Amino acid sequence: LKSKLVGIPSINEVLQKNGYQEDFAQIFTEWTITLIVNDCQINLKYCYLNNSLDNLKINPTLIFLPISGDSSLSVTNVTKNWSGNWQKIIGGSGDLKLKFSSLLGLDFKVPYIIFDKSNNYTINFLNLDKNQEGEINIEDFGSKYNSLIIIPSLQTKISKFNGFESTYPYTFIVSITGAVQDSDQALIQSLLDQIDSLKKQIAAILASxxxxxxxxxxxxxxxxxxxxxxxxxxxxxxxxxxxxxxxxxxxxxxxxxxxxxxxxxxxxxxxxxxxxxxxxxxxxxxxxxxxxxxxxxxxxxxxxxxxxxxxxx
Structure with missing residues (x-):
């Protein structure tokens, strides 16, 4: 095969000439999803057709949320172009919100999978704005839904893969709002006030x-x-x-x-x-x-x- 193009555009040219509708980026994204679900009964795009690979799946990184009450967790990772990342969020009880962000000028794709209590799942894609920011909201997490898996991949670079590959950061903040008793809420607020006071004292000491x-x-x-x-x-x-x-x-x-x-x-x-x-x-x-x-x-x-x-x- 010969092509005037180089890198990923040359692969896309071959795919198009051979009648494929998907480009390299779509195929790569579908592969990252396949490594979680690998289920031909749901969608042939998300499974291996080779029977020897029926049980091939990846174990995602686990993120545990407290079982009760409100909580928030911020995670920052770095990744290279065209590297898969799989994070599974479990625990918590209430309404879950996930905010994803990265740097302006990058091109992240973030499919995510929601599993319910019966292990049925739905596949969605997080829409990122021009600032590479997006948000997922899931009600009744922990009672109706069992887990959330996000699969961010950086897909900015399309050629010149013969040298050092830089890493780029992305951040996601997971927060969950659960039902809290009034007495517990008062105690939590009191502790938060104490923490805030201590932070101010430390800052004042360092500043002085x-x-x-x-x-x-x-x-x-x-x-x-x-x-x-x-x-x-x-x-x-x-x-x-x-x-x-x-x-x-x-x-x-x-x-x-x-x-x-x-x-x-x-x-x-x-x-x-x-x-x-x-x-x-x-x-x-x-x-x-x-x-x-x-x-x-x-x-x-x-x-x-x-x-x-x-x-x-």
Whole structure:
């Protein structure tokens, strides 16, 4: 076979010439679903026709929710293009909401499967907006429905697969609202108030000291991508130390914890938008993402270097 095209477009050309309606992306997505259901009686698209593969299925990563009460869990993973990811959510009792998000400019496909108490299932696809965000809502989870499996895959890259493959983050937040007794709700609120008070006290102490226990870490250059959800990381500590030097307009909280949380993400976004010419425009972006990728790291390393050489630009 010969084609002027390369990569995935060349595969799509062959598929079309041979009368197939699906393209490579559709076939790949159907394969990721097949590894969960593998059921020819429901749909031939989601099963292996070879009888030797009748029992071939994958065990997804399990995520357990508390059996009762309200709960919320945030999960951040990284993935390469055309890699399968399977996460199964079980537990909980009430109305479940799942929010999926990734970076602007990427192309994620997110099929999901809902299983009821009798192990019957339905297959759906999460519609993501232009910001790569989408939401799933399931009522009576835990009583009517037994589990939810999401299967996100990144399908942005279509050629030049002969080199290093970068990873990209995606995040999903699972929350469930269950029926809670009034007395339990009062206790929960009291505990939440105490936690909030302690957080403010810790922030005040750190702010008054103007430092944290991680400030003694020696930082040179950022060499790896950083993103929301990373914890106990010396690289995140270095990032926070740098952001702190950028002043109140960039990182007013000034916390150096080694945890890439919402405050750090907001500071990164402000930094990216301050240096949008160097960071955002080369990527075709107009707003900061909070993801510390190659262009953001380059600018940070330049500023760190120029402080030493006194030649900032």
């Amino acid at each position: 000291n103007g430092t944290s226990r991680n400030d003694d870490i020696s930082c040179t250059a950022l060499n790896n991508n950083l993103y929301f959800g990373i914890s106990n990381s010396s690289a995140v500590t270095c990032l926070q130390q740098f952001l702190k030097t950028q002043g109140q307009d960039i990182y007013p909280e000034g916390l150096v914890t080694g945890v890439f949380g919402n405050l750090t993400k907001s500071a990164v976004i402000r930094f990216q938008e301050k240096y949008y010419v160097q960071i955002l425009i080369p990527l075709g972006l107009t707003k900061g993402t909070g993801f510390v990728g190659s262009s953001t790291r380059l600018r940070i390393n330049q500023l760190n270097s120029c402080k030493i050489n006194e030649e900032c630009f």
